[in-house]
Amino acid sequence: MTPQRIAVFGATGTVGSLLxxxxxxxxxxxxxxxxxxxxxxxxxxxxxxxxxxxKLGAILEGVDAxxxxxxxxxLNVIEYMGPVIRAAAERGVxxxxxxxxxxxxxxADPYRQVELQLERSGVPYVILRPNWFSDNFHLMWSHxxxxxQLPLPAGTGETSFIDARDIAEAAAAALTTRQFDGQAFTLTxxxxxxxxxxxxxxxRVTGRPLEYVALSEGAFILRMRDAGFDTPYAEMLAELFxxxxxxxxxxxxxxxxxxxxxxxxxxxQYAEERMKP
Numbered sequence: 001m002t003p004q005r006i007a008v009f010g011a012t013g014t015v016g017s018l019l020x021x022x023x024x025x026x027x028x029x030x031x032x033x034x035x036x037x038x039x040x041x042x043x044x045x046x047x048x049x050x051x052x053x054x055k056l057g058a059i060l061e062g063v064d065a066x067x068x069x070x071x072x073x074x075l076n077v078i079e080y081m082g083p084v085i086r087a088a089a090e091r092g093v094x095x096x097x098x099x100x101x102x103x104x105x106x107x108a109d110p111y112r113q114v115e116l117q118l119e120r121s122g123v124p125y126v127i128l129r130p131n132w133f134s135d136n137f138h139l140m141w142s143h144x145x146x147x148x149q150l151p152l153p154a155g156t157g158e159t160s161f162i163d164a165r166d167i168a169e170a171a172a173a174a175l176t177t178r179q180f181d182g183q184a185f186t187l188t189x190x191x192x193x194x195x196x197x198x199x200x201x202x203x204r205v206t207g208r209p210l211e212y213v214a215l216s217e218g219a220f221i222l223r224m225r226d227a228g229f230d231t232p233y234a235e236m237l238a239e240l241f242x243x244x245x246x247x248x249x250x251x252x253x254x255x256x257x258x259x260x261x262x263x264x265x266x267x268x269q270y271a272e273e274r275m276k277p
Contacts, residue, residue: 019166
């Protein structure tokens with residue numbers, strides 16, 4: 001494999017940090033972009049904030065491909081992603097965009113609008129649409145899990161949770177080969193579980209009790225606001241759980257297998273490897 005220069009946006013995040021590791025191990029030169037520009041010996045750490053698009057020209061100069069994803073704490077999807085796509089198109093930089101599962105069904109969704117902009121940009125691209133991350137359990141919901149209760153508005157809906165390591169490996173394959181250009185892949189785990197079943201798996205692995213508590217959407221929004229999140233962001237999260245309740249996140253796909261050549265990690269494997277004491 002010919003070494004490439006690859007820019008990874010969100011390089012300190014859940015997927016981005018894992019992706020940098022994969023690419024470095026493969027021998028690629030990585031420009032690791034984040035708001036804090038966390039130093040690391042094996043990659044070029046560069047400070048970047050999506051609210052400063054004027055810096056994109058220098059950041060993408062000399063880059064072969066870029067991994068693009070939204071900051072988890074922002075709703076400015078079109079405002080943040082659009083300038084990157086335009087800057088990439090001006091320089092002929094391939095873009096692999098981490099979108100969201102299911103957005104292809106709604107042309108008005110901001111993520112779908114970005115996908116369409118990327119498809120029309122003229123640059124090589126791949127779109128990845130991952131399902132809910134297994135990693136949310138040891139990251140986003142770690143406090144609740146330590147407290148022994150997981151209060152979420154998911155009802156009895158099921159989700160084919162995906163390990164972020166599989167997303168990173170799929171992203172690396174999309175970035176470093178032309179084989180998948182011009183395609184979109186939905187990425188899921190191998191099996192759909194309810195949040196109650198997922199909690200039971202984690203309880204068994206950790207040896208600590210964990211109860212899933214089905215909240216109403218309104219109660220969840222209030223809880224998020226009490227935790228310091230603003231109302232629009234809390235409402236956005238609540239809308240995501242509506243898809244879970246409607247079983248839209250229960251689908252399984254072969255996306256990980258097609259991109260990486262291996263089956264996706266099961267939720268049980270994730271829990272054993274990432275949550276075991």
